[in-house]
Amino acid sequence: MNIHGLLANLESRWAKAAVALASNTDDNSARIDMIDYESAMFITSIEDSVATGVATLKVEQNDLDQDSGMVAITDATATKTCVVTDDINGQLLIVEVRNPSKRYIQGVRTSATANIAFGGIVVLLKPRIFPSVQGATVAASTYVSD
Template identity: 50%
Template sequence: MNFYGNFDIREVNAPVSAGSSIDDNSDIIDMQGYEGVVFMVPITDSAATGVAAMTVEQNSVNSGSGMAALSGAVATATCSTNDDLNDTLLVVDVYRPRERYVQAVLTSATANIAFGNTVAILYGPRVKPVTDHASVQAAALAISPAES
């Protein structure tokens, strides 16, 4: 089994500039036909005492209004010294959400935090192979490749 044909990879949020009170939502993802989703976001800049968090929310309708945070679906990191969180990831995996629509929410507190692009990987598709999402510009799959 190869990875690429069994997962739906999407860019779901643009980078977020440094701030100490960020509250930024990703695109809403329709989970119909998938078992779960992993959200990943890099921390690109961090100031001492800054708190970076990514929380996943769900809703029964495709709307930001009414989204509710999922119990246990939060990744949080606190910066001890300037830049110690740089080039690290926040990752949240939600398996079998109870409602159809989900989104990731990036927040920061206390001191400046900046985030890179948020990526979502939907897994456990009921229909295979998975076709590329519109946010994928190009992709390649190499099976037992020779050296070039």
């Protein structure tokens, strides 16, 4: 396997489905066990936005594999405010955490003030051992160097 491509160096996981338009979203991704990983990048899209809506993606951590007790990681937050309806549609919120101090992490999408709709959450993981093996949520993948 060629370790020069991204597929051999990053594991991809689907971590949560899309969220409908709302002004009070508080939605957690699947939790990620970081025991075999150095870094995790959470990515979600903004699918629809209403003026003054605030879209946020943050990452929380915990020593236990449970939502209770999760705490936000300092500075692990990406926020964007919609100024004019639909102006942030199709944009991404991305938060990467390297070497978290707790074993389990999760992404949390929130919306406030006015309606925001989010796409799914994808997590890219940098493993401690290479080459990477794609997660169970990846149906198919291929690498080509032409």
